[in-house]
Amino acid sequence: MNVRISFDPAERQLDVIHGFLASSYWSPGIPRETVARALEHSIAASAFDGDAQIGLARVVTDRATMAYLADVFVLEAWRGRGVARAMIEALHAHPELQGLRRWLLFTRDMHTVYERLGWERAPHPERLMLRDNPGVYA
Known part of the structure; x- marks a missing residue:
């Protein structure tokens, strides 16, 4: 597997x-149009294996003081291979996300993954x- 990370909106699938997010625990039933609008107004790292999108991590930010990491996912068949780490590290290194005072996120069960990447409770x-x-999506 050769994972590639892209910030190009034209490559997003x-x-x-939407298929993943609409069935996730954090945004069940989210409309496709809402996902598209959220991506439009975010910095998103997409993970690809060849031409297949296998993951996403997006940041909502003012590009000056704070960032909110959201919608991080890796499709099941590719989990446990460092894909989420690669996307988050790419976001940490993104030129528009440097010098921020604070990053935030919500997670139900991935605390240790984020802690290994320098996050703390x-x-x-x-x-x-x-x-x-x-x-809201019901």
């Missing part, structure tokens, strides 16, 4: 991305506020 979770609307 929206059907693959929030030191003051009591400061975190959230306005959540989990049924």
Whole structure:
């Protein structure tokens, strides 16, 4: 397997991305149009094995002070091979994401993956506020 990371929006395979996200635990039922709009306004690293898209990681950012890492996934057949690591490292190195004061993410079960990439659990979770609307795609 020779994984290639691309930031080129023209290479993204929206059907693959939407198919995964619409069945994920964090965005079940998300409309295809919403995925397309989210990608349009983000910096996204896409992982490819040949011409097949096998993963995605996107960042929502102001490109000056903060970034929110979202929608990180690797299709099941390619998991455990360092694909997520490659996408996140590519985002960490992206020229428009340098000098940021803070990066954020939410994860249910991948804490150790992110910790190996220099992330840490929030030191003051009591400061975190959230306005959540989990049924928005229903």
